Amino acid sequence: MTTPVKIVMIEDDHGHARLIEKNIRRANISNAIEHFADGTSALEHLFSEAVLTNGPLLILLDLNLPDMSGTDILEKIKSDARLRRAPVVILTTTDDKAEIQRCYDLGCNVYITKPVEYESFSEAIRQLGLFLSVIQAPEID
Amino acid sequence: MSWEIRENLTAFSRFLRTASLGRSLLGLLSLALVLLLAVNLATFVMIGRTAEFNETIDRNVRVQVAARDVLTRLVDAETGQRGYLLTGRQQFLTIHDEAVRELPMVMQELDDLTASDPEVRERVDRLRNLARERLGVMDASITLARSGRAGDAVQIVRDGRGKELMDAMRLEIDAIDTIESERFASRRQQSEWSARATIGVNAMAGILVLMLAGIVAWIVLRYLREMQAAHYELDRINANLENEVRDRTGDLIRANEEVQRFAYIVSHDLRAPLVNVMGYTSELEQAGKVIDRQMAKVETEAPDLMERDALVAVREDVPEAIGFIRASTEKMDRLINAILKLSRDGRRVLSSEPINMTAMVGKIADSVNHQTEAAGAEVEVAELPGLTGDRLSLEQVFSNMIDNAVKYLDPKRPGRIRIEGQDLADGMVEYRIIDNGRGISDRDHERIFELFRRSGKQDQPGEGLGLAFVKNSIRRMGGDIAVESRLGEGSTFILKFPKRLYVSENGTAS
Numbered sequence: 001m002t003t004p005v006k007i008v009m010i011e012d013d014h015g016h017a018r019l020i021e022k023n024i025r026r027a028n029i030s031n032a033i034e035h036f037a038d039g040t041s042a043l044e045h046l047f048s049e050a051v052l053t054n055g056p057l058l059i060l061l062d063l064n065l066p067d068m069s070g071t072d073i074l075e076k077i078k079s080d081a082r083l084r085r086a087p088v089v090i091l092t093t094t095d096d097k098a099e100i101q102r103c104y105d106l107g108c109n110v111y112i113t114k115p116v117e118y119e120s121f122s123e124a125i126r127q128l129g130l131f132l133s134v135i136q137a138p139e140i141d
Numbered sequence: 142m143s144w145e146i147r148e149n150l151t152a153f154s155r156f157l158r159t160a161s162l163g164r165s166l167l168g169l170l171s172l173a174l175v176l177l178l179a180v181n182l183a184t185f186v187m188i189g190r191t192a193e194f195n196e197t198i199d200r201n202v203r204v205q206v207a208a209r210d211v212l213t214r215l216v217d218a219e220t221g222q223r224g225y226l227l228t229g230r231q232q233f234l235t236i237h238d239e240a241v242r243e244l245p246m247v248m249q250e251l252d253d254l255t256a257s258d259p260e261v262r263e264r265v266d267r268l269r270n271l272a273r274e275r276l277g278v279m280d281a282s283i284t285l286a287r288s289g290r291a292g293d294a295v296q297i298v299r300d301g302r303g304k305e306l307m308d309a310m311r312l313e314i315d316a317i318d319t320i321e322s323e324r325f326a327s328r329r330q331q332s333e334w335s336a337r338a339t340i341g342v343n344a345m346a347g348i349l350v351l352m353l354a355g356i357v358a359w360i361v362l363r364y365l366r367e368m369q370a371a372h373y374e375l376d377r378i379n380a381n382l383e384n385e386v387r388d389r390t391g392d393l394i395r396a397n398e399e400v401q402r403f404a405y406i407v408s409h410d411l412r413a414p415l416v417n418v419m420g421y422t423s424e425l426e427q428a429g430k431v432i433d434r435q436m437a438k439v440e441t442e443a444p445d446l447m448e449r450d451a452l453v454a455v456r457e458d459v460p461e462a463i464g465f466i467r468a469s470t471e472k473m474d475r476l477i478n479a480i481l482k483l484s485r486d487g488r489r490v491l492s493s494e495p496i497n498m499t500a501m502v503g504k505i506a507d508s509v510n511h512q513t514e515a516a517g518a519e520v521e522v523a524e525l526p527g528l529t530g531d532r533l534s535l536e537q538v539f540s541n542m543i544d545n546a547v548k549y550l551d552p553k554r555p556g557r558i559r560i561e562g563q564d565l566a567d568g569m570v571e572y573r574i575i576d577n578g579r580g581i582s583d584r585d586h587e588r589i590f591e592l593f594r595r596s597g598k599q600d601q602p603g604e605g606l607g608l609a610f611v612k613n614s615i616r617r618m619g620g621d622i623a624v625e626s627r628l629g630e631g632s633t634f635i636l637k638f639p640k641r642l643y644v645s646e647n648g649t650a651s
Binding site (some may be wrong): 013 | 409410412413414416417420421424485
């Protein structure tokens with residue numbers, strides 16, 4: 001018996017958040033999505049007892065946040081014994097090679113650049129949907 | 142020739158007008174030289190005077206001696222006469238005769254010595270007359286004695302006329318003696334005075350020369366000290382300058398980094414809203430399609446309900462608006478990407494390696510082969526001088542330049558593109574990309590290197606990035622780019638690079 005994967009989206013731009021959500025829904029993914037617009041509240045939530053003990057997670061993370069850098073959050077997640085198994089998808093406008101490399105080094109699972117050409121963006125999100133439906137997010141003990 | 146002299150004179154007068162060490166030294170040396178000449182002259186005069194003085198003294202003495210000689214002869218003659226009168230012996234007469242014979246010679250000498258001396262001459266004349274008269278008196282007595290009238294002869298002596306004459310002559314001779322002695326004394330005084338004057342002039346000149354030497358030494362010393370001070374000052378200024386240059390360079394590097402960071406952040410933050418604009422435009426499009434489908438359904442099932450305006454709005458206006466929004470956003474995205482690329486390129490760490498430029502440019506030319514063949518154009522790469530630089534940047538630069546040359550060929554004539562190069566004297570290498578393409582109007586020669594600016598007919602794809610990127614890149618490597626072009630005839634781009642690129646710690650050319 002597996003608990004459904006919960007999606008945590010950390011994205012300061014509400015427009016982007018809504019677009020991502022819409023596209024995920026269009027890809028027929030109905031997992032619960034929790035949205036946080038800043039790093040502090042997101043970390044607070046992720047490191048709360050309720051979340052840590054409550055089922056598998058998938059994290060969508062934007063790198064440009066107002067209060068901290070997405071890579072800081074990624075680092076914190078990947079250095080936590082329980083959260084580190086949660087897959088992290090980086091969604092950002094940056095296509096800087098050095099930054100992509102750094103994210104992979106820190107342990108992100110997928111890196112998606114938000115393109116302006118909407119079609120490719122939708123495509124990416126759809127693929128993310130496929131990815132989400134295929135992966136079995138490991139249980140967090 | 143005269144022009145040359147005039148030129149020299151002008152230069153000399155300019156030299157004299159300008160206060161300088163040289164002028165001071167020249168002045169002082171001239172003064173010293175004049176002083177030495179004066180001393181020389183004074184000495185000359187003195188020597189002349191001394192010689193004259195010696196001669197005069199000589200004559201004085203000779204006049205005195207000659208005058209005495211005259212008297213001596215007369216005394217001798219008198220002695221002989223008296224002896225003869227007393228004794229009647231012939232040998233006394235011999236003494237007398239000898240003295241009388243010598244007298245004219247002695248007299249002549251005195252005459253010669255005093256010929257140009259009227260004062261003494263007068264006395265000599267009187268002396269001569271007295272002597273003649275005295276001899277006459279003597280002769281008369283001797284003649285009487287010879288003829289046996291000894292008594293008459295002695296009577297003549299007894300008359301005392303002979304003694305009178307002798308006394309008168311003694312007076313004259315004393316007078317001559319005195320005159321000559323006085324002259325001698327005055328000459329000696331003069332001579333002593335002029336000797337003293339000469340010594341004085343010499344001493345003064347010596348002191349002056351010493352003073353001049355002192356002044357010259359002082360001036361030279363002061364000059365040397367000033368030079369030393371100026372030297373220190375220069376060193377200090379140089380040191381300051383170096384610090385200042387370092388500071389300024391540091392400021393510039395920081396400013397440059399700031400600009401690059403700024404460009405990077407701006408382009409990222411600008412992209413975020415664009416994603417929204419684009420995304421929601423798509424959402425609107427989707428919504429439009431849904432409405433369109435709904436309208437199509439209404440149209441077939443209840444045509445009466447259908448408003449014509451609504452149909453136009455949904456089927457024409459909305460798609461058109463969406464099309465423009467999308468085209469604009471896409472363009473904006475490309476521009477932002479261009480800024481991002483430039484900013485990234487500016488932050489890329491350069492490397493430096495020896496590069497065979499002929500091979501590298503040849504390879505780039507080959508890569509555009511299919512395009513040039515289709516257009517009937519030809520790219521010729523001459524033997525190029527190599528350099529040590531950043532391979533990636535150079536590849537990008539030449540790629541861009543050759544692409545541009547191919548892109549802007551004139552379709553009216555077969556395209557000819559030539560790349561040649563040469564080493565320059567100042568440690569730089571120059572490459573020229575020469576085409577016979579459509580050319581660039583004069584007023585655009587600067588503009589084409591600016592970001593997003595393009596020249597001529599806008600019939601080719603592009604955002605106006607290539608040359609801006611090329612210029613940025615070349616500048617980073619310490620080089621420069623320029624263009625020579627005539628509209629409708631072709632263009633030549635001249636690229637200069639340092640023969641060897643030195644990369645500093647922060648990855649920029651140094």
